[in-house]
Amino acid sequence: xxxxxxxxxxxxxxxxxxxxxxFRETGVxxxxxxxxxxxxxxxxxxxxxxxxxxxxxxxxxGTGTTPLMPGIPGEDLEGVFTLKKFTDAVRIKAWLREFPCxxxxxxGAGFIGMEMAEALRNLDIETRILHRGRLPVNRxxxxxxxxxxxELRRHDVDFVTDAEIRAVxxxxxxxxxxxxxxxxxxxxxxxxxxxxxxxxxLAKQIGxxxxxxxxxxxxxxxRTVRENIYAVGDCAESFHRVSGRWVNIPLGDIANxxxxxxxxxxxGGTMIFPGIVGAQSFKVFDLEVAATGLSEWEAAEAGFSPAxxxxxxxxxxxxxxxxxxxxxxxxxxxxxxRLLGAQAxxxxxxxxxxxTLSAALWAGLTLDDVGWLDLAYAPPFSGSWDxxxxxxxxxxxxx
Amino acid sequence: xxxxxxxxxxxxxxxxxxxxxxFRETGVxxxxxxxxxxxxxxxxxxxxxxxxxxxxxxxxxGTGTTPLMPGIPGEDLEGVFTLKKFTDAVRIKAWLREFPCxxxxxxGAGFIGMEMAEALRNLDIETRILHRGRLPVNRxxxxxxxxxxxELRRHDVDFVTDAEIRAVxxxxxxxxxxxxxxxxxxxxxxxxxxxxxxxxxLAKQIGxxxxxxxxxxxxxxxRTVRENIYAVGDCAESFHRVSGRWVNIPLGDIANxxxxxxxxxxxGGTMIFPGIVGAQSFKVFDLEVAATGLSEWEAAEAGFSPAxxxxxxxxxxxxxxxxxxxxxxxxxxxxxxRLLGAQAxxxxxxxxxxxTLSAALWAGLTLDDVGWLDLAYAPPFSGSWDxxxxxxxxxxxxx
Numbered sequence: 001x002x003x004x005x006x007x008x009x010x011x012x013x014x015x016x017x018x019x020x021x022x023f024r025e026t027g028v029x030x031x032x033x034x035x036x037x038x039x040x041x042x043x044x045x046x047x048x049x050x051x052x053x054x055x056x057x058x059x060x061x062g063t064g065t066t067p068l069m070p071g072i073p074g075e076d077l078e079g080v081f082t083l084k085k086f087t088d089a090v091r092i093k094a095w096l097r098e099f100p101c102x103x104x105x106x107x108g109a110g111f112i113g114m115e116m117a118e119a120l121r122n123l124d125i126e127t128r129i130l131h132r133g134r135l136p137v138n139r140x141x142x143x144x145x146x147x148x149x150x151e152l153r154r155h156d157v158d159f160v161t162d163a164e165i166r167a168v169x170x171x172x173x174x175x176x177x178x179x180x181x182x183x184x185x186x187x188x189x190x191x192x193x194x195x196x197x198x199x200x201x202l203a204k205q206i207g208x209x210x211x212x213x214x215x216x217x218x219x220x221x222x223r224t225v226r227e228n229i230y231a232v233g234d235c236a237e238s239f240h241r242v243s244g245r246w247v248n249i250p251l252g253d254i255a256n257x258x259x260x261x262x263x264x265x266x267x268g269g270t271m272i273f274p275g276i277v278g279a280q281s282f283k284v285f286d287l288e289v290a291a292t293g294l295s296e297w298e299a300a301e302a303g304f305s306p307a308x309x310x311x312x313x314x315x316x317x318x319x320x321x322x323x324x325x326x327x328x329x330x331x332x333x334x335x336x337x338r339l340l341g342a343q344a345x346x347x348x349x350x351x352x353x354x355x356t357l358s359a360a361l362w363a364g365l366t367l368d369d370v371g372w373l374d375l376a377y378a379p380p381f382s383g384s385w386d387x388x389x390x391x392x393x394x395x396x397x398x399x
Numbered sequence: 400x401x402x403x404x405x406x407x408x409x410x411x412x413x414x415x416x417x418x419x420x421x422f423r424e425t426g427v428x429x430x431x432x433x434x435x436x437x438x439x440x441x442x443x444x445x446x447x448x449x450x451x452x453x454x455x456x457x458x459x460x461g462t463g464t465t466p467l468m469p470g471i472p473g474e475d476l477e478g479v480f481t482l483k484k485f486t487d488a489v490r491i492k493a494w495l496r497e498f499p500c501x502x503x504x505x506x507g508a509g510f511i512g513m514e515m516a517e518a519l520r521n522l523d524i525e526t527r528i529l530h531r532g533r534l535p536v537n538r539x540x541x542x543x544x545x546x547x548x549x550e551l552r553r554h555d556v557d558f559v560t561d562a563e564i565r566a567v568x569x570x571x572x573x574x575x576x577x578x579x580x581x582x583x584x585x586x587x588x589x590x591x592x593x594x595x596x597x598x599x600x601l602a603k604q605i606g607x608x609x610x611x612x613x614x615x616x617x618x619x620x621x622r623t624v625r626e627n628i629y630a631v632g633d634c635a636e637s638f639h640r641v642s643g644r645w646v647n648i649p650l651g652d653i654a655n656x657x658x659x660x661x662x663x664x665x666x667g668g669t670m671i672f673p674g675i676v677g678a679q680s681f682k683v684f685d686l687e688v689a690a691t692g693l694s695e696w697e698a699a700e701a702g703f704s705p706a707x708x709x710x711x712x713x714x715x716x717x718x719x720x721x722x723x724x725x726x727x728x729x730x731x732x733x734x735x736x737r738l739l740g741a742q743a744x745x746x747x748x749x750x751x752x753x754x755t756l757s758a759a760l761w762a763g764l765t766l767d768d769v770g771w772l773d774l775a776y777a778p779p780f781s782g783s784w785d786x787x788x789x790x791x792x793x794x795x796x797x798x
Contacts, residue, residue, distance in 0.1 A: 241773075251776065252776060252783045253773075253774070253776035253783040253784070253785075254773075255783075256783045256784060257771065257784075273771070274767075274768070274771050275773075276773040277773045278773070279773045279774050279775040279776070280775055280776075280777075281775035281776070281777045281780055282777050283777060283779040283780070288780070290775045291775070292773075292775060351751070351775050351777075351780045352750070352751035352754060352755075354775045355751060355754070355755040355774045355775055356751075356754045356755050356757070356758050357758075358755070358772065358773055358774055358775065359755050359756070359758035359759045359762070359764070359772055360758045360761075360762070362759075362762075362764070362768060362772055362773065363758070363759070363761075363762030363763075363764055363768070364762075365758070365761070365762055368673075369673070369761060369762075372656065372672070372673050373757065373758055373761055374640075374652075374653075374674075374675040374676045374677070374678045374691075374757055374761065375652070375678050375754045375757055376678040376679055376680035376689045376690070376691060376750050376753045376754055376757065377650065377651060377652035377678070377679075377680070378679075378680045378681050378682060378750075380682040381680055381682070381687070381750045384651045384652040384655045385652070385655060385656075386652075
């Protein structure tokens with residue numbers, strides 16, 4: 001999960017240094033800058049980078065993800081960043097503070113790229129996104145990705161499609177130069193935001209089985225195949241309640257929940273993590289972008305026979321001032337009418353609809369239910385038929 | 400349902416006159432100003448006020464509600480209004496336009512009173528609410544009603560508690576004078592907003608059975624006990640999916656849905672109205688106020704053993720700018736953990752949470768589910784533990 005530039009408290013270093021102190025009060029010892037190099041299951045010890053060995057009774061792997069790097073010459077030059085950890089955000093902020101940064105390049109058009117484009121434009125930095133495809137955020141329907149693209153352009157973000165990056169070099173007028181199939185471009189910082197993969201190095205060393213997703217396999221108690229080793233967060237799998245499969249969706253709220261479940265079970269209680277439905281969202285400038293459940297492609301993969309419909313409507317009653325366009329796509333199974341997924345984009349009301357539909361997915365509701373859900377209607381908040389109803393009933397008729 | 404003053408299109412009269420014309424194009428004859436005085440089931444005719452008789456094969460009762468009047472002397476004076484129908488809004492607007500209206504009194508503190516207080520204050524009219532109780536909107540927890548009261552006062556609405564109204568008279572400095580147990584007050588308009596009851600005069604004349612709610616009893620197809628007589632909207636009952644009882648909740652979205660169901664069945668199709676969960680909301684100044692399901696009192700009435708908890712949190716992540724307080728109350732059954740109801744108040748995010756919880760109520764989810772729902776987390780939209788999770792898990796621990 002990204003840390004928002006706006007999120008990071010002023011004295012970041014003091015904050016980091018204070019963390020162990022804060023935890024000590026609760027009887028927990030926190031070591032920072034202490035990379036675990038090896039787990040020795042025979043002695044029940046972990047060895048940290050400086051050689052020190054620490055004993056454990058129970059081990060929790062919360063190793064997170066590693067940002068993918070493109071693997072091009074010069075990608076390790078100063079001024080080339082990834083954004084995964086809190087300290088990445090601290091480093092980026094320090095860089096922006098230290099040197100007058102006028103131009104930035106973001107490689108990748110996922111939600112980290114979108115959020116960072118907004119953050120950089122808010123600092124008045126000239127921002128360019130290089131993307132290997134034609135549209136940003138391909139988890140969403142192309143019609144919605146097009147809206148996101150327009151929002152980027154409306155805020156003067158330069159979006160370069162079909163881009164291949166080849167090398168990073170020292171720049172002339174700016175600190176860096178990026179060589180691409182479209183020629184060269186200079187910038188004062190380059191953010192590599194091309195994705196992440198679960199960090200399973202330690203898990204592999206221990207010999208823990210990984211799931212098909214490449215993340216660590218766990219059960220509903222967040223336990224791995226070893227009685228005393230748990231895994232939580234971005235490095236672990238989650239049960240997807242719609243597809244019925246174990247997946248890896250690295251998001252902060254899932255990590256939080258899994259941490260609580262592991263902690264409770266280790267502490268002698270019992271708690272299960274009942275799974276996810278794939279709800280996610282991001283904000284880019286004035287746009288809410290959200291999705292839940294399965295895309296059509298994922299639904300077909302999972303063995304469903306998906307049908308989808310995308311409808312544009314209003315976030316609030318048409319008669320109210322400040323009305324704004326909202327798009328909703330629903331995906332359902334042709335055979336059973338079961339809701340499988342949803343996507344929404346709009347200046348307001350997108351996340352709200354997706355959360356309502358996430359509860360519907362959680363419960364396994366069909367279009368017959370979704371088309372008649374009783375929602376809290378008042379003109380400032382929706383039409384008397386909400387876009388949820390209209391879209392569900394339209395899709396139902398089409399199936 | 401109230402029509403917002405802001406809702407009413409400028410040429411209201413032209414709009415009303417055009418309605419029959421508009422429908423004629425679709426082959427439907429609409430008579431306006433045609434009050435049905437009597438239904439003759441023997442001949443299959445309705446008699447309208449001017450004596451004309453119109454034959455029917457199928458009859459749909461959509462008689463709505465009648466606003467309650469306090470029954471005091473002078474309540475029929477010019478300048479005393481109720482707000483139920485579109486034409487009521489037109490009349491109020493005309494009155495406000497025609498005479499310089501500087502002072503208004505609203506009798507009653509339900510959501511019509513709240514919405515009208517905002518509308519009148521927006522026109523810079525001095526506004527006073529007289530309420531027989533101590534807090535407005537008693538469908539909500541007193542802690543939330545207190546917030547609504549503060550919002551009214553923050554916008555200079557005078558709120559008079561424990562008020563009994565005794566008479567309306569002609570005023571001296573203003574057009575009207577209201578005599579109350581707290582003395583006399585003058586105003587240029589008085590709005591009676593003390594509630595509504597289903598208009599069942601015709602239903603009674605026909606001999607249709609009414610439900611316990613006082614509204615017309617219908618089945619899931621919106622049919623009454625007569626094969627060819629349907630009832631829809633505010634005059635009819637709805638099945639409450641949480642209490643399992645037939646209730647009367649006069650709201651526009653429910654009326655819309657029931658109309659569609661009746662129409663489909665009359666047209667030879669089949670469609671059922673699967674019921675409601677009691678979702679409702681209103682806006683008052685900068686506050687969203689919403690509720691769904693049962694209150695503790697209603698839950699106990701329905702035979703549950705309710706427990707509730709009210710928690711204050713944030714609408715969005717604590718680290719984000721523009722953060723705002725949001726209060727959420729959940730009510731669940733002690734025996735089964737089943738979610739029974741929810742209430743929320745805040746400057747943002749209240750309706751969104753209530754809609755998500757309405758889907759949960761629709762599906763009959765328990766606190767175990769609600770506490771782990773997968774919602775579309777991103778810091779601009781919620782904390783990683785949403786207030787829904789926190790409140791559900793807190794209530795679960797208390798049960």
